[in-house]
Amino acid sequence: MRTSTDFSPLYRSFIGFDHLAGLIDKASRADKQPSYPPYNIELLAEDQYRITMAVAGFAEQDLEIESKDNTLIIVGSKVANNSEKERKFLHQGIAERNFERKFQLGEHVKVIGAFMENGLLHVDLEREIPEALKPRKIAINGKSLLNADKS
Secondary structure, three states, X not given: OOOOOOOHHHHHHOOXXXXXXXXXXXXXXXXXXXXXXXXXXXXXXXXXXXXXXXXXXOOHXXXXXXXXXXXXXXXXXXXXXXXXXXXOOOOOOOOOOOEEEEXXXXXXXXXXXXXXXXXXXXXXXXXXXXXXXXOOOOOOOOOOHHHHHHO
16 A cells, blocks of 8 residues: 655745646655556667557547647547447447556657557657757867967
């Protein structure tokens, strides 16, 4: 049995680090996150990722993908039509219930595209680090540039 941990005393020392405090809160509530639909997160290359979600029974028009404030939100909504209400299942193992799944994206991670294949939704992501934030090599010269201007 898991007990809930109260992190509120730590927030006094998290001044200016609200994002970090929020991440700790989310991690402590991770076991309460719904498990439907199942998904995988793959590392395709150094800065390329793919989320693959099993969405059996959903068509492309039943799914919505939105990227907002470093959060990827995938919503599946099934609209029941009259022919589905008349169906009587002897066993129903394929869940076709509505869902909303949120993924917290890292800094500079962008959604490149999405496609469906064989009942799986694939969402491709890429980390695009701006040139100003990339590490750069500094050449070592024989003279100081500041001293060279004075001579």
